[in-house]
Amino acid sequence: MKNWYKIGFLVINLALCYDLMGQDMTDTITINEVQIIEKASFDNVPGQKREIIKLSKILQSNALTISEVLNTQSLVNVRNYGASGISTISVRGAGASHTSVVWNGFNIQSFQNGQFDFSTLPIGASDKIALVYGGTGAQIGSGSIGGTLFVDNEIDFGDELDVQTQFLAGSYKRFNQYASAQYRSEKFATRLSFLNDQSENNFTYKNRTRFRTPIDTVKNGAIRRLSATSNTKIKTGDRSDLNFHLWATKQDAKDPGTMLSPARGHYTKTDNVRLAGVWKWNHKNIDAEVRSAYLYNHMEYAGDVTSDHYTHNQINELSLASHWNQFLWKLAVNQSIEWINSSDLTENPQRQKQALYGMIQRKWKYIEGVVIMRQEMVSHEAIPFTPAAGLDIFMSKNITFSTFVSRSYKLPTFNDLYWTGWGNPNLNSEDALNSEASIKYRRWKERNSFQIKLGGFRNQIKDIIIWLPQGTIWRPENLESVLSYGLEFESEIKHKFSSEMGITANGQYTWVKSMNEGKQLIYIPEHKAGINLLFTYRDFMISYSHIYTGNRYTDKLNMLKPLARFNTADIRVAQSFSKNQYKFNVAGAVKNVYNATYEVIQYIPTPPINFELSITITYKQ
Amino acid sequence: MLPLLISFVGCSPKESETTGNYEKGILILNEGLFNSGTADITHYLNNITQQNVFSQTNNRPLGDIGQSMTYYDGKYYIVVNNSNKIEVVDMDFVSIAAFENLTLPRYIQFANGKGYVSSWANDGQVYVIEPATGAVLKTISTDPGSEKMLLHDNMLYVANSGGYGSSNTISIINTNTDSVEVTLEVGSNPIDLVIDTQRNLWVLLAGQYDASWTEVEGAGLVKIAPQTNQILETIAFESSTGTANSLCTNGQDLFYNYNGGIHKMSIDATIAPSAPAISGQFYKLYLNASKLYACDAGDYSTPGKVLIYNQTEQLATDTIHAGITPSYILFRN
Numbered sequence: 001m002k003n004w005y006k007i008g009f010l011v012i013n014l015a016l017c018y019d020l021m022g023q024d025m026t027d028t029i030t031i032n033e034v035q036i037i038e039k040a041s042f043d044n045v046p047g048q049k050r051e052i053i054k055l056s057k058i059l060q061s062n063a064l065t066i067s068e069v070l071n072t073q074s075l076v077n078v079r080n081y082g083a084s085g086i087s088t089i090s091v092r093g094a095g096a097s098h099t100s101v102v103w104n105g106f107n108i109q110s111f112q113n114g115q116f117d118f119s120t121l122p123i124g125a126s127d128k129i130a131l132v133y134g135g136t137g138a139q140i141g142s143g144s145i146g147g148t149l150f151v152d153n154e155i156d157f158g159d160e161l162d163v164q165t166q167f168l169a170g171s172y173k174r175f176n177q178y179a180s181a182q183y184r185s186e187k188f189a190t191r192l193s194f195l196n197d198q199s200e201n202n203f204t205y206k207n208r209t210r211f212r213t214p215i216d217t218v219k220n221g222a223i224r225r226l227s228a229t230s231n232t233k234i235k236t237g238d239r240s241d242l243n244f245h246l247w248a249t250k251q252d253a254k255d256p257g258t259m260l261s262p263a264r265g266h267y268t269k270t271d272n273v274r275l276a277g278v279w280k281w282n283h284k285n286i287d288a289e290v291r292s293a294y295l296y297n298h299m300e301y302a303g304d305v306t307s308d309h310y311t312h313n314q315i316n317e318l319s320l321a322s323h324w325n326q327f328l329w330k331l332a333v334n335q336s337i338e339w340i341n342s343s344d345l346t347e348n349p350q351r352q353k354q355a356l357y358g359m360i361q362r363k364w365k366y367i368e369g370v371v372i373m374r375q376e377m378v379s380h381e382a383i384p385f386t387p388a389a390g391l392d393i394f395m396s397k398n399i400t401f402s403t404f405v406s407r408s409y410k411l412p413t414f415n416d417l418y419w420t421g422w423g424n425p426n427l428n429s430e431d432a433l434n435s436e437a438s439i440k441y442r443r444w445k446e447r448n449s450f451q452i453k454l455g456g457f458r459n460q461i462k463d464i465i466i467w468l469p470q471g472t473i474w475r476p477e478n479l480e481s482v483l484s485y486g487l488e489f490e491s492e493i494k495h496k497f498s499s500e501m502g503i504t505a506n507g508q509y510t511w512v513k514s515m516n517e518g519k520q521l522i523y524i525p526e527h528k529a530g531i532n533l534l535f536t537y538r539d540f541m542i543s544y545s546h547i548y549t550g551n552r553y554t555d556k557l558n559m560l561k562p563l564a565r566f567n568t569a570d571i572r573v574a575q576s577f578s579k580n581q582y583k584f585n586v587a588g589a590v591k592n593v594y595n596a597t598y599e600v601i602q603y604i605p606t607p608p609i610n611f612e613l614s615i616t617i618t619y620k621q
Numbered sequence: 622m623l624p625l626l627i628s629f630v631g632c633s634p635k636e637s638e639t640t641g642n643y644e645k646g647i648l649i650l651n652e653g654l655f656n657s658g659t660a661d662i663t664h665y666l667n668n669i670t671q672q673n674v675f676s677q678t679n680n681r682p683l684g685d686i687g688q689s690m691t692y693y694d695g696k697y698y699i700v701v702n703n704s705n706k707i708e709v710v711d712m713d714f715v716s717i718a719a720f721e722n723l724t725l726p727r728y729i730q731f732a733n734g735k736g737y738v739s740s741w742a743n744d745g746q747v748y749v750i751e752p753a754t755g756a757v758l759k760t761i762s763t764d765p766g767s768e769k770m771l772l773h774d775n776m777l778y779v780a781n782s783g784g785y786g787s788s789n790t791i792s793i794i795n796t797n798t799d800s801v802e803v804t805l806e807v808g809s810n811p812i813d814l815v816i817d818t819q820r821n822l823w824v825l826l827a828g829q830y831d832a833s834w835t836e837v838e839g840a841g842l843v844k845i846a847p848q849t850n851q852i853l854e855t856i857a858f859e860s861s862t863g864t865a866n867s868l869c870t871n872g873q874d875l876f877y878n879y880n881g882g883i884h885k886m887s888i889d890a891t892i893a894p895s896a897p898a899i900s901g902q903f904y905k906l907y908l909n910a911s912k913l914y915a916c917d918a919g920d921y922s923t924p925g926k927v928l929i930y931n932q933t934e935q936l937a938t939d940t941i942h943a944g945i946t947p948s949y950i951l952f953r954n
Contacts, residue, residue, distance in 0.1 A: 209658065209682050211708070211719035260658045260685040261703045264724070304725075304741075305785050346833070421834015469921055471863035471881075471902060473834060554657065555945075556922050603658050603682075 045132075045139070046361065046368040047390025047404035049436060049455060049488075051075075053129040063168045063176040063197060063614065066129070066149070067118035072530060072545040072570070074131055075488055075510040076147070079523060080119065082604045084201055084223035084253040087119035091133055092457055093484030093514025093524050094146025095464075098410060098432075101149045102140060104245050104276050105317075106293040109143045111338045111351070112311050114413045120225065120251065121151065122195065124178065128152040133488075134457060135434035137408025138372040138388035141334075141355055145408045145432040145461060153231045153245050155191050158184035162620040171610035174199035187235040198224040201256065205605040206597065209259045218605060220263035221256035225249065240281040247274040255303065259603040266303035272296065285324045291317040309342040311414075319357075326363035333357070338414075345418040351411075353378050368392045378411060383429055402455075403437040416465050416476045424476050432461040438488070447496040452489075459484040482521065486512035504534040519558045523601065525550040525565075539576040545569065554602045566598030585616040641712020643674065643697075647914075648951040650687040650699065651944030654922050660687030660701060662714070663943040670942055672924075675699070678714040689728045689949045693736070693752060697951075700726045700738070707738070707755065720755025723748055730770045730777060732796040737777055739767035741784040747777070747792075749799050759799050763792040771814045771822070772796070773847055778822060780811040787829055793850065803850050809839030812865065817888040818872035822847045825868035825877055828858070840865040840879060842886070842893065856886075858893050867906035869913075876913060876932070878906040883913060885933065898933050909952040912938075916947040 051074055053066075067087040071078040076099075077090040088096035097114030100107050101121075109116050123129070129151055136144040161183050168176035180193030201221035206213055227249040234242045255266035276293040295313040300306070319332035334357065339350035355376040362369055372388040388406035395401055412427040438455030464480035492506040509529040514521045527550035534543045546569040551562040574587035588611070595609040646666030653660030660683045662674040675683040684704030691698050696717060699708040707720040707729065724742035731737070731752060738748040745767045749759040766784025770777055775796050781788040791811050793803040812827040821844050828840030837860060844854040858865065861880035869876045875886045882897025883906055904918040904925070913930040915937075925947045928937040 209684070210721070211716055213681070258656065258685070260682065261656065262705055262721075264705075420832075421830060469902075469918070472837075473830075473863065555654075555659065557924070559924070560659070603656075 045372075045390060045404075046370045046392040047402045047436075048136075049133040049402070049404070049438060051131045051133070053123075053131060063166070063178070063612075064123050065119050066121040066123060066151075069123055070118070070131065070149075072532060072547060075133075075490070075508050075528065076131070077512075077523075077525060077528060077549075078118070078600075080600050080604075080606070082221070082256055082258070082601070084199075084221050084256060085119075085604070086115070086117040088115060089118055089147075089149075090524060091131075091147030092459055092486065093482075093512045093521065094432075094459060094461065095521075097413070098143065098146035098461075099149065100136075100140055100143040101151060103151050103247070103274065104153055104278070104293075105291060106274075106276060106295070106315055107140055107143065108274060108295060110297070110311065110413070111313065111411075112297075112309060112340060112342070112414045114143060114410065118149075120249070122197075124193070124195070125153075125227075125229065125247070126151040127154045134404060134436050134459070135388070135406040135408030135432055137432070138374045138386045138406055139357070139359075141353075141374065141376060142409060142411040142429070145410055145430070145434070146459070153229075155182070155189045155231045155233050155243075156184070157186055157189050157233065157235065159186070160184045160620065162618060164616065164618045166614055166616040168612060168614035170199070170612035172199055172201050172203050172607065174612070176614075188233070190230070190232040192230050193228070195225070195227045197226075198222070201607075203605075203607045203610070205259075205608065207259050207605075209603060216259070216605075218256045220254045220265060220267075223251070223253045225251045236279070239283050240279065243276075243278040243280070245274075245276040245278075248272065259605060264303070266301075268302075269300045271298040285322050287319075287321045289317075289319045291315075291319070307343045309340065309344070311338070311340045311342075313338045328359075328361040330359040331357070340414050340418075342414075344420055345414060346420050346423070347418075349414060349418045351379055351414075366394045368394075372406075383409060383411070384431065398441055398443050400440045400442075401437070402440070403435075405435045406433075408432040408434060412465055412476070422467075422473055422475055427465060427476060428463055428478050430461060430463050430465060430478070432459060434459045449494045450492070452491045455488045457484075457486060457488070480516055482514060482516050484512065484514040486510060501537045502535075505531070507531045516556075519556065520553050522554050522556065523552050523563075525552045527565075540574070542571070542573045544571050549598075549600075563599060563602050566596055567594070568596055568598065569593045581620050583618040583620070585618075586614070587616070588613045641714075643714050643953075644712040645953050647909075647941065648674075648690065648697070648953060649916075649927060649941065649943045649947050650690050650949040650951070651925070652687050652918075652946040652948040653683075653685065654945050655703070656685060657945075658682040658685055659945045660684055661944050662687075662690075662699075663941070663947065665941045672942075672944055674714050675708070675710070678710075679716045683708060687948065688726065690951050691729050691731070692951065692953065693731045698729050698736070698752075700729055702726060709755075718755065720750065722755060722757060723750075727768055728770055730772050732772050732775065732777065735796070735799075737770060737794070737796070739763075739770055739779060741766055745781055745784060745788070747779060747794060761792075761794060761799060761801060763801065764788040764790045764804065766810070767792070768811075769813045771816065773816055773822070776802070776847070778814055778847075780814050780824065782812045782827060783810040783829070791824060805845070805850055805852075807843045807845070807852065808841060808855065810864070811843075813868035813877075815868050815870045815875070816847070817870055817875075819888065820847065821845065821853065821888070823868060823870070823875060823888070825865055827864040827866060828861070830864070835862070837861045837864050842868075842875065842877075844888075854891065856891065856893050859895060867903075869906060869908035871908060871911065871932075874932070876906060876908055878903050878915075883915060883930070899930055899935055901928070903928075904946065905948050905950075907950045907952075909950075910954065914950055916943075916950070918946045918948070921946050 067078050080087045100109040101116045132148045136148045163181045166178040176197045178195050182191040204217045207216040230246040232244045249272040251270045253268050257263040273296040279290045281288045293315045297311045299309045315336040317334045321330040334355040336353045341348050357374045359372045369391045374386040386407050390404035393401040410430040417423050436457040440453040442451045461482045463478035465476045466480045467474045467476050489509045494504045496502040514524045530547045532545045550565045553562050570591045572589045576585045592609050649663040664671045664674050684701035686703040688700045688702040697710050709718040727739040729738045736750040736752045740746050745763040745765040747761045764781035765788045766782035768780045768782035770779050777794040779792040781790050790804050792801050795802045808826040809829050810827040811824045813825040824843040826841045828837040840858040842856040865879035867878040882900040885898040903915040905916040907914040915928045918925040927941040929939040
């Protein structure tokens, strides 16, 4: 039994080790749709499914997190682990550690536990967001087996000073304050922002696990997140500029337990500092970049046992790219070193990585194709060569066929390798082969547009690392294999009634089988669907989003009754108005409109119907 | 004599007759997977096995980490460790009450009309509770990791297993005064205890991993004279890659789970056997009616089983299919 606590703690630790919170000013009032960004590759990779995270003005609350947006706007499966718990995403049936996050071109997925907490990333932290489905190992490197979220900050030269502040209040004592300032001139541009987000999360729910099913109140569920970001661009010559990005966060999250295990005063404290510098040079058709980043994380967990972890990651990259006519190529070398000081890991381990990356892309009249190659050395040993190739075939003005094939991998985490006494230093990388194909039909007129897309995918992951008992301890081994396959369907209709009035409707549906030894993986719903409706009139907007999540198994053999399917819906309204150089935006949200009782993770309660109200003031000079 | 009888059969308390669907047979408490709420009861009688008895009867999960269960006064008391509670059910397994005011409870014993619940909270303690209501009458501090308890001559012997750290003591509580009379140093992380036919107390030392978690040292057996609390013998085990657990006796022989299997040792022996009598990786071990019941938890995330052995034969004579991580067995003969 004693070891269950260690395993339990390990699981919690795997889940909680990486917390972060960030905020960076984005002029959300003026940007209707954020754009795709792929620093580690070219912007448009033929054949690869990439989803630009479209944020209408109504959704542009700086307090809204990426996980909330992805849940309603994409096909991914979002898992929220409680009021103050982490939020992970599963793309195409892959695991949470198979989704990497690339911030300004640098992979910030934890090398200690392989995860990223998406609830800590507010949409205001980025100027550009895109989700790429499927393997991007050839472009990004380790961990990008299921998908990759690209989060980017951009600031450009200009002639402007603007200041923005936002206040938000919500149910369960949620308060959020945001402030930012931006100055732009011909040779210098900088933006600084701060965020404070806190909530008691003390909602009530019917506890179906307790004797006589009483109404319980979540205790010890408070969370507080502070963050500061800075983005600066300096002109260093006619052909070059220097960019700096800083994202510092501090989070204090208490552990409310579950319906089954009451809170015992446990908590997690997390600090993050992410610092990146990029020098860009351009001459005619040649682009060069020198990039460097330092990523720091400190996590302290206080529970039945305590632990303390400090991770460091230093990354340097040099890239050269050229394009002429319809031909593009890019070559990059990457060097990084990861190291950790941890109360639970042996002897402060470190890992060095070097990667060589090449990409050739060519466009013809009806076809655009790409070939990508990556070879990485990890601690002076070559890991398997990682290629990828894709095609877009423009079958007509309205129809495009796309296909993409790639190999991806995930290195063992430091917890897998070095957990004191339990880690296994002889682990291999997890190895994945992804393939996908889709067909898109698009039609547009002056006032209307219509788009429909149908795709299928297959993802075979081998040598998955799982922890198994060996006597009274547990050890990780490369033993499991998962085959995921499925279909994705998306459609969107836009109609403008007039220059001032319009409506947008989109819908998504995905069917996913993610099988290990003939059994569906836990918490992967076979069916997920959603619709979003947006109506705009002048500066008024109202939106409705509805998500259906199908049954999910919670046990490995699919023997137990699955966790019940559920529907959730949110309504948001916003009104903007301007006076002189000031712009005001008042927004409200009703979440879980139908007051549904549901569980994303079994026995972790979710809030009933709840409300938010915010006001945003922007000053521009 | 009753406590002695209880000790002889290792882990098989028998009490008065009460009718109900689950009054007779073998009740296996499945610990379940941590944080998954899969703890439940398997019932086995006349070659018929019934799974998920608690959840099917009460339409709700038993809780998180089923730790132990005991029969008392016509009711079963099921200790659910990570849910901080004891569920009380009747002989049909219908919920009667839930005592939710206990932190990290482990085992429960009854004496003098009171319940004694060992707990890992506050660096080790024993709750004294009112059996009908669960009201805490008193909390007795022990050393870290209060675990198995044994009642003998109105004295409650508590193995302090170390909990999240380490301990080398047993606490001896007088159930008339509900206070610790003696704290006896016995060795590394005491985890279980029994009484033999010579009325000597045996304490199983789990041992402790070294700093690199590669080797367990300090495991062994300690023989104590309960009348004087004098240590009569300390028998050290060879080092191993896993800790020891589950001490049972038929009065003449001791059985315990350690180092790749079930070891058998006479109560007159002065050195521990170097090889197991029955080889295998077992989670817990019980003895009833001269048969050994070894819990095989498998991968701890899918249903396990209980293998039934004669005391020295290598091959199991029977198998009971159980739930996830079978960990405690209550024999209702």
